[in-house]
Amino acid sequence: MTTSDRVLYLFCSAAPPAFDVADVITDAQERGWDVCLGLTPTAARWLAPQLGELERLTGHPVRSEYKLPGEPDVWPTADVIAVAPATFNTINSWALGLTRDFVVGVVAEGIGKRIPIVTMPCVNAAYVQHARFERSVAELRDMGVRVLYGEGGFVPNQPGQGKPKQYPWHLVLDAAQEVSRT
Template sequence: MSTRTLYLFASAAPPVFDVARVIEDAQADGWDVCLGLTPTAARWLAESLDGLAVLTGHPVRSEYKLPGQPDAWPPADAILLAPATFNTVNAWALGITDKFVVGVVAEGIGKGIPTVTMPCVNAAYVQHPQFDRSIETLRSAGVTVLYGEGGFVPNQPGQGNPTTYPWRASLDAVLALGRGSS
């Protein structure tokens, strides 16, 4: 059995600081993990990037490659974007692909790559009318969005606890999608 490749993408929200454990959990699930970060998430994890590259066996990416450069990663069998911030969710749904992570997941829809996302937003952000539209847009495009019961439930601003972010639910959803696409 060959190893399947998971693109694990993350935005700058507090649960990103637990990404090494999530990589290890995904690897234990049988995935070859490639880590991509938004530029802010990469800045937050700057001191850990070399170690994360060693852990995954692939360079950590936060920027598009230059034209003509070979791709440093194998093709994705599945994508998990978590935590997905308010900005990332809305940019993705609106097709604003100036960030590497958002560009890959936007293209992933067209390529039919099984994709899961789990937001990490507070209750104030979700009151903005665009957020619900963005969630619906992504779901209608075939993205599994773990938001609400069984996924991420927003809390009041400043009241979040990153240790309760439901990472396992996101990895289980990716496993379920991966089984369905085999």
């Protein structure tokens, strides 16, 4: 755990690169971030065996559900939010404002609060053929979200041909640093 004045909310959807989140947290801490980890419900289920370790690493509770009304907030205020890997469902739900899940709710509200946000999808080439995906990416960009997709970001693979160890996490952390300075 690293103590820092700069707070990064790192939000992960259920895509294979999420299994490497401990290394990403360590990298972010080495860059000077105090990291708070949020997970979609499926990502939380996938990472359930690691949740205790991830809480020790960040020094904060890992969150995947909304708090109850009146409960205190257990995290410091975010300076920047990074959503990666962001699945087809997360990108589309976010763009449409469907805030059933904690992660999507926080980033949807984060736009209105003017918190700098960066996201990098993790979707296969079949998903991106769906017309809603490209519209969602464009809408998020129009709302001020830095979307790392296409050249200089995530480039989809064919279904079943993903390379989770090659997911360019460093681009997410680089972009988080950049948008936090603007």
